[in-house]
Amino acid sequence: MRIALLGYGTVGSGIGRIVETHDLGIEIAKILCLPKECDEPRKTSSYDEILAEPGLDVIVEAMGGQEPAHTFIMQALERGISVVTANKAVVAAHLGEFVGAAKASGAGLYVEASCGGGIPWLASIAKVKRIDAIDSFSGILNGTTNFIIDQMKKNDEDFSEALSRAQELGYAERDPSADIDGIDVANKCIITASLAFGCDCIRDLPVFGIRNLTAADLAHYAYEGYGVKLLARGICRDGRYAVAVEPVLVPSDSLEANVPDNFNIATLEGATVGPLKFYGQGAGSLPTGNACVQDLLDCRDGNQLTFDLDPSITYDPELLTGDYVIRTTAAFPQGGTAFGIGSKRYKGLTADAAHKLMRTIVADDPSAFMACIPTTL
Numbered sequence: 001m002r003i004a005l006l007g008y009g010t011v012g013s014g015i016g017r018i019v020e021t022h023d024l025g026i027e028i029a030k031i032l033c034l035p036k037e038c039d040e041p042r043k044t045s046s047y048d049e050i051l052a053e054p055g056l057d058v059i060v061e062a063m064g065g066q067e068p069a070h071t072f073i074m075q076a077l078e079r080g081i082s083v084v085t086a087n088k089a090v091v092a093a094h095l096g097e098f099v100g101a102a103k104a105s106g107a108g109l110y111v112e113a114s115c116g117g118g119i120p121w122l123a124s125i126a127k128v129k130r131i132d133a134i135d136s137f138s139g140i141l142n143g144t145t146n147f148i149i150d151q152m153k154k155n156d157e158d159f160s161e162a163l164s165r166a167q168e169l170g171y172a173e174r175d176p177s178a179d180i181d182g183i184d185v186a187n188k189c190i191i192t193a194s195l196a197f198g199c200d201c202i203r204d205l206p207v208f209g210i211r212n213l214t215a216a217d218l219a220h221y222a223y224e225g226y227g228v229k230l231l232a233r234g235i236c237r238d239g240r241y242a243v244a245v246e247p248v249l250v251p252s253d254s255l256e257a258n259v260p261d262n263f264n265i266a267t268l269e270g271a272t273v274g275p276l277k278f279y280g281q282g283a284g285s286l287p288t289g290n291a292c293v294q295d296l297l298d299c300r301d302g303n304q305l306t307f308d309l310d311p312s313i314t315y316d317p318e319l320l321t322g323d324y325v326i327r328t329t330a331a332f333p334q335g336g337t338a339f340g341i342g343s344k345r346y347k348g349l350t351a352d353a354a355h356k357l358m359r360t361i362v363a364d365d366p367s368a369f370m371a372c373i374p375t376t377l
């Protein structure tokens with residue numbers, strides 16, 4: 001199998017190392033990089049040269065970001081060249097367009113590495129769906145934020161110190177706001193829901209990150225018997241679905257509360273299989289590279305995920321409700337009950353309603369924080 005790599009950063013170099021140290025029958029024929037990095041014959045800064053390369057089986061997009069990744073993926077798919085990508089931002093934004101182009105040309109579209117790094121999360125969803133409808137999923141799908149929370153808890157580090165280390169270790173996005181404001185998880189949530197529920201998942205789902213989480217919040221939640229984790233959650237019932245990304249209070253003795261470092265954990269629920277949990281490295285060069293190489297092997301073997309994106313499966317925010325704990329120095333909305341000093345608990349809100357409420361509060365108190373205590377999931 002002859003492939004081209006677009007980008008040789010964290011993910012691209014991980015793919016390179018795995019391919020070069022394992023006898024998988026994969027040859028890296030071309031590498032797209034910046035002109036100043038073109039220091040060997042395989043490297044080029046011209047995408048046209050890559051598209052013109054004879055006998056190329058797959059293009060692996062490992063650049064990240066929207067453009068030119070989106071254009072390059074479309075050009076490959078339209079020419080019938082299969083694409084492997086780890087780029088959750090571009091996949092979440094253009095999934096329908098990519099699926100359509102791949103279908104029209106007969107090319108394959110492989111996106112395992114876009115959700116959960118080295119964890120075979122999407123492949124497992126596809127496997128479960130052969131028998132069960134998937135009713136719900138939830139997951140810690142961002143290594144950087146899990147690492148930050150874990151470091152704050154274990155080492156009494158402050159937020160920015162823990163974030164800097166996540167950046168040094170190669171977990172964090174180029175713009176860390178994507179991690180700490182929940183955008184990265186939202187992208188993974190969109191891709192997961194699209195596959196698990198077969199819906200054309202909304203893009204403007206409720207998203208609230210952990211930027212305002214403090215050591216005092218962590219201590220307070222621990223006193224109440226909880227850990228806090230940034231979770232993607234989705235639920236599907238009778239042709240309707242809801243999704244949200246937000247800090248969630250999980251019982252201190254749960255698996256989720258005890259996920260360390262940059263690990264991810266993702267759970268799904270199927271009617272006959274029951275709950276399944278998948279735990280592993282959600283970020284980093286080799287785990288993400290591993291998922292891309294698995295996709296290459298699936299492409300060689302003719303296996304690929306099917307995204308249905310059925311528009312008749314509709315978004316219904318009423319499906320995802322919970323209690324919400326809000327900490328603010330601004331005026332509290334009516335109706336809450338005390339939840340420790342400086343916080344109140346609001347019962348039975350939809351994620352949509354809680355996030356709308358929080359937008360008003362944050363306008364007055366930019367350091368306010370909110371976490372969900374789930375009742376439906």
Ligand code: HSE
Nearest residue numbers: 142143144171173283
């Ligand atoms: N920044 C992401 C994370 C990388 O920390 O999980 C993997 O998607």
